[in-house]
Every structure is written in C-alpha cells, then in structure tokens.
Amino acid sequence: IPVIDDFKQRFGLDDFIVVADSGFMIKRNIGLLRSGGYQFIVGGRIKKVAKDVEQWIQSIPHEDGQYHEKKLENGDRLIVTYSSKRAAKDAYNRNKGVERLRKAYASGKITKDKINKRGYSKFLKIDNDVSVCICEEKIKEDEVWDGLKGYVTNTSLPPSEVVAQYKGLWVVEKAFRISKGTLETRPVFHFTEKRIEAHVCLCFVAYKVYKELERIIGTLGLKISVDTVIKIAKTITTIRLRLPLNDEIITRTMMLTPEHRSLMPLFDHLGV
Structure with missing residues (x-):
C-alpha cells in the first residue's frame, strides 16, 4: 500500500484502479486495498468459492463473448466468461499432464521423490503411501471448469471493460x-x-x-518480431570504402539473403 500511495501521489493520479492476477487474490491483500479505499480488478479463483456461487458458475451457458455477473456477499462483483479457445487449451494441458502421470506411475507404485510433485499430481489418489492410481473422478470434476475464467472487482465498470483491463x-x-x-x-x-x-x-x-x-x-x-529483427540485423554487414583519389567515403550495406532483404522497409524507414 505505501508503494501504491507513493505512486499515486508522485504522478497525480485520481482515477486509480489496481489490476492483478489471481495470485494476488488473498483476503489480506484485498483487505489492504479496501482499507486504503482503492478500487481493484483481480483474477477470481472460481474453483474456491461458496457452494451457491459454484452452482451459479456451473449453470453459465458455454457461449463465447458473453459476460455473466453475480454480486458477492461482501459487495464485490464476480464476472465470469467462457472461451471455447481457452476450453480447448485447458483440455489439452490436462490430457498432456494426465498422460505423463500414466507413464510415470504405470507400475502402480509411487516413489518418495514423487510424492510432493505438484501440477497434475492432484489427479492422483494415494493409498498406504505406496499404491497409486489415476483418479478418473477428479479428472471429470476438473473438466467442468474448462474455458471458464473469473474476475472479481469492486468497480462500477461494465463487465467488458473489467475483462479488457485484466487482459x-x-x-x-x-x-x-x-x-x-x-x-x-x-x-x-x-x-x-x-x-x-x-x-x-x-x-x-x-x-x-x-x-x-x-x-x-x-x-x-511487418510480420516479424523485434527479437527476430535483432537476430537478422546482427548478420548484416556494412562496408565503408575510402576512395584514394578524392578521399570520398562510400558506405554500402550488404543485403545478401532473403532474410536480410525482408528488413529493407525497416531500414528505409529508419534512413539506414
């Protein structure tokens, strides 16, 4: 809060909103923002909500571009969206992680060094500290969250603006x-x-x-990244020649490859 206060004062900011990812979404942090009178937009941990809120989230139609809003008990607003692209990514990552688990624990035994593994190990059910198997039920429970994303805010901004600012x-x-x-x-x-x-x-x-x-x-x-431009530019050679008769200096940049020539519009723009 002192850092935020100082930043706000130094730059003379009146309309100030703190935007943070879900890692910031703990009671202490949110409480500090409220005590300082700050508005905020944070990523919501929608898998860790009250039962009635969870049921509401699960009832949301899976349609792209729609915003669904619910008032929470503390007065904050929970905004939830669905993305088919995100759903496909969630499913892909989970399937990839589960497949690694199937290979790692194909013997049905777990070794001590893997007990505290994080990530997709949440789908493992451990009995007697040695026997291990993939819990299909937990996988099914996780699937229902594919494509869903939550945002918590105490602002009055429209849902589309809340999501845009978070993104x-x-x-x-x-x-x-x-x-x-x-x-x-x-x-x-x-x-x-x-x-x-x-x-x-x-x-x-x-x-x-x-x-x-x-x-x-x-x-x-230009359909090219800055890093790629820098990488290509490092391979371009510029030659300077001094003519012996009049001491005139001639400079030539050698564009030898197709990659070099792809930067010509940029070089022309910069006057190189």
Missing part, C-alpha cells in the same frame, strides 16, 4: 520478461548504488528503444 496484464508481464531476459536487467553485477542505478537506467532506455522498434515494425505491417 492488459500481458503487457506488464511481457515487459518484465523482456527486461529480465532479452535486456538482462537481472542479475545485477554491480555493487555501488551509482553503478546499479546506471545499469537500471541503461536497461530502461534499451527497453524504450525496443518498444519503439516494435511500434515501427507494427506501423510498417
């Missing part, structure tokens, strides 16, 4: 992924405050350049 989290997640991966912001191999700040500043500037390149690629309609 925008991928931008933040991608920013962290690029910063930690492509730009190697972490780990930090510096020890003095000045050098650490300089490192983070350079990485931030690099991220800004990355995003600007991404914007230009989109504007030009």
